[in-house]
Amino acid sequence: MNSRTKKFLSYYKPYLGLLIADLACAFVVSAITLMLPLCIRYITINVLEGNSQSPLSQIYAVGAVMLAMVIIHTLCDMFISYKGHMMGAYMESDMRRELFDHFQKLSFGFYDEHKTGQLMTRTTNDILSLTELYHHGPEDIVISVLKFLGAFIILMYIDVKLTLIVFLFLPVMAAFAFYYNKKMNVALRVSKDRIGDINAQVEDSLSGIRVVKSFTNEHVEKEKFAYANKRFVDSRREGYKSETYFHEGLVGFTQLITITVIVFGGAAIVDASLELADLLTFFLCIGILIEPIQRLVNFARLYQEGITGFDRFMEILEVEPDIEDADHAETITQVQGNIEFQNVSFRYKDRYGYVLNRVSLVIKPGEYVALVGPSGVGKTTLCSLIPRFYEVSEGRIMLDGRDIREITQHSLRKNIGIVQQDVYLFAGSVFDNIRYGNMEASEDEIIAAAKRANAHDFIMALPDGYDTDIGQRGVKLSGGQKQRLSIARVFLKDPPILIFDEATSSLDNESERAVQDSLERLSNNRTTLVIAHRLTTVRNAQRIVVLSEDGIKEQGTHEELLARQGAYANLYHMQLTI
Structure with a gap:
């Protein structure tokens, strides 16, 4: 048994x-059906064709027994249908929770390489297909095996030759x-x-709907969606074609079995080697024999859908987080804020060159340090480390000497x-978002x-104050708000x-002043790194600190750097002339 099979069964x-109660009910249902x-x-041979003294009383007695069995059969079926499905739903919920918990452990590198929509599919559609498999899988196997074996024994008891002819179809x-x-x-x-x-x-498309509409590119999004939709339809075409051959082919085989029983059973009656009551019972048992085959056909469909979803589920679950706590990692409480980069280099997995190359930098507790430089030199990356x-790919980063x-x-x-340029607010109230x-x-x-x-x-000027719903990603608020x-x-x-990642670069002057004032108040007596676009x-x-593609170009105060007439001075004067 491989690891995935063990994982599948562990749920x-x-x-x-x-599960035991469900299978017990399945056993009862199978037994009653047989x-x-x-x-x-019994009624046909012993009562109708026999010489019973009180045939009506025997028919009523057998009828009462059959009625009792039907009631038990119905109750067991109801238990299987309701409780069995709920068991599948519980297991689906457990899997979805485990996958979501695993998502929380994965690093930014994983999300850089995967689309959100694909991950949503694995959390919803893929796991949803497992509910039916987890419920019907064991139950279908038990019922099919019991009915098949039971029907086979009964058929062999009635007529061995006719049973063997029927079973030639099975391979x-x-x-x-x-x-x-x-x-x-x-x-x-x-x-x-x-x-x-x-x-x-x-x-x-929906996340960027404002961009779509502002550029009047609705037709572009429609074309992209139509392309993805067509590919899905084409994939379903192949799936339905295979499923049709599979299902209808097996139905055709079962009809051939029925015709075979009619022909050879009729011939046996003519030869007086088979009684009409036995042929009637044979037909009923053939129906019972075919039902497990049809159930197994349905199980095969559920299995393929479910196991495909399970494989996709496990592909994500088996992804190891890029960043994990060391076995000896300790919890810190009293942080002074002394940060030291020691020959730090970093590159992304899908890139050949280094974004940062042997950067060394010491930031003292409570110091306010600004990172500036052209786009793409690694300012945000440095802070993300x-x-x-x-x-880090090479070197190390120390916090308070650790x-x-x-x-x-x-x-x-x-x-x-961390205060980022692209603020993410959750759907809900103002109160909920601050409390985060x-x-x-x-x-x-x-x-x-x-x-x-x-x-x-x-x-307080909002309609409901702190209880105001701000919409998805805070769409009802301005950028400064x-x-x-x-x-x-x-x-x-x-x-x-504190890390400020170009927190004011996209704001108007009035909003910038309000935000800048609050940022300065927030950074008081805290170690602060600011990624600045507006110098x-x-x-x-x-x-x-001025960063370039080769690392730290220069550093100092505003006045010192202007006096040097170097990279910072060039950037500063360039912005003033814009």
Whole structure:
């Protein structure tokens, strides 16, 4: 048994009691199904064709027994249908939760390489197909095996030759089913990939709907969606073709079996080697024999859909996080904020060259340092290495004299506050979004954080104040308002280290002043790194570090760097002339 099979079966463990009850009901259903034709045969041979003294009373007695069996059969079927499906839903929920938890562990590098829509498909559609498999899988196997063996024994008891003739069809049916089952598996895998592409396209288009409309490129998005949609339809065409051959071919075989029984059974009656009552019972048992075959056909479809989804589920679950806590990693509490880069180099997996090359930099506790330079020299990357969003390729980063790889990620990031240019706000209220900085904060603490971020006044002017719903990604707010909410969130977190990633570059002058004021208030007495696009916003920095493709070009105060007439002075004068 391989590891994936063990993993597949492990999801039954919490629900073994429910599974046993489900299989017990399946056993009862199978047994009753086999007993009903025998009851009919008993009435036909022993009562109707026999010399019973009280045939009516015997018919009523057997009828009462059959009625009781039907009631039990119905109750067991109801249990299987309801409780069995719920067991599948519980297991699906467990898998979805495990996958979502795993998503939280994966680093930025993973998300750089995967589309959100594809990941959503694996969390929804792929796992959804497993519900039916987990429920019907064991039940279908038990019912099919019991009914098949039981019907075979009864058929052999009635007429050995006719039974053997019928069973000559089975090897051919098995080979036919195996061949088309394999083709179905390939088609289903492609189909799941294609629906993932559709989800990715929809997610991308809808997320950027404002850009789409502003450039009047609705037709472009329609064409991209039509292309993804057509590929999905083409994949389903192959899937349905294989499924049609598979299903209808097996139905054709079962009809051939019925014709065979009619022809050879009729001939046996003419030769007086078979009684009419036995032929009637034989027909009923052939129906029972065919039903497990049809059930196995359905199981094969569920298996292919489910196992394809499970394989895609496991592909993600088997991805190891790029960044994990070391076995000896420690939790930090009292952070001073002394950061030191020691010959740090970094490159992304899909790139050959280094984004950062042997960078050494010391930032003292409470120091306000600005990072400037042309786009693409690694300013954001440098700051992303501190909270270990990415792992250094070479060298090391020290925090208060300790390698950050020896610190737990949770406690490291707990002590770092980040304000980004592209603010992400969650759908919900203003209150909920600020509280994200500290989920245990009181209402008074949240309001205090908003006031310190210059956000309280505009929040109170909203229709419902702090309870106002701001829409998906805060679409109901302006850029400056969203930025101040993100700063309030960091105020609430109250970290000793701050990173500002071009937090004011996309704002108008009035919003920039309000945000800049709150940023300066927030950075007071904290180790602060600012990635600056507008150099006028960092003139008051204690130190300005100029990055280039070759690493640190120069560093110093605003006045010192201007006096040198170097790279910083060129950048500064260039912006003044724009």
